[in-house]
Amino acid sequence: MDAARHQLSTDSTAFNDVVKLANVAKILIRKIPGISVLDLSAFPGFSNMDPLRVTIGVWQLGLSGFQVNEILDNDLGIIPELVSTNSMTLAFSQGTTGEHVQRLVSGLKHLSEKFSAVNCGNAVTGKARPYDVPLMSLNPREAFFASKTRMKFKDCSGEVCGESLCPYPPGIPVLVPGEVITEKALDYLQQIKGHGGYIVGAADPQLDYIVVCKTSH
Incomplete structure (x- = not known):
């Protein structure tokens, strides 16, 4: 983080291209049936969110984030930063290219075409967290x-x-x-x-x- 902060202090446009690429990816992914993209509207009161993190919801396909992760990793070499029961988060960086985005979008389209009809009505509805406030009996x-x-x-x-x-x-x-x-x-x-x-x-x-x-x- 310190290295990124220093880089931005010397070149404020260093991440402009990859932010644009992430935004293009979001636009394309939102058009895929059964796939959703997390955006700022889900967080009332928040002024902004990390533009280089793209969180994709896959529960409407009847698949878990773990299953989608395995398919994308094994077949396309796409490795998410974070996976959960019903979503996955991808990290964009200065090494991300248009070809990477095309591969991701193509992979998600393939999943949509393959599983939308098969798992219709079987959406994964798992909760995102296991508890509200943990209770410690011992330190x-x-x-x-x-x-x-x-x-x-x-x-x-x-x-x-x-x-x-x-x-x-x-x-x-x-x-x-x-x-x-x-x-x-x-x-x-x-x-x-x-x-x-x-x-x-x-x-x-x-x-x-x-x-x-x-x-x-």
């Missing part, structure tokens, strides 16, 4: 040194988590050591796993069990 240090045991995933609600459960992508922990496990968090983890995401940090990557702290709470 991370206390949880680290606490006695632990494994408990079946379906029985963990209300227990104190003893490990970090971090879906990848996007790589943001859903549960951390010391946090009280909620039904919302468990549902979200199942949703991520069901849509092709990976759970990093779990002693059992299959999530049949979760490590919990042996403590009264």
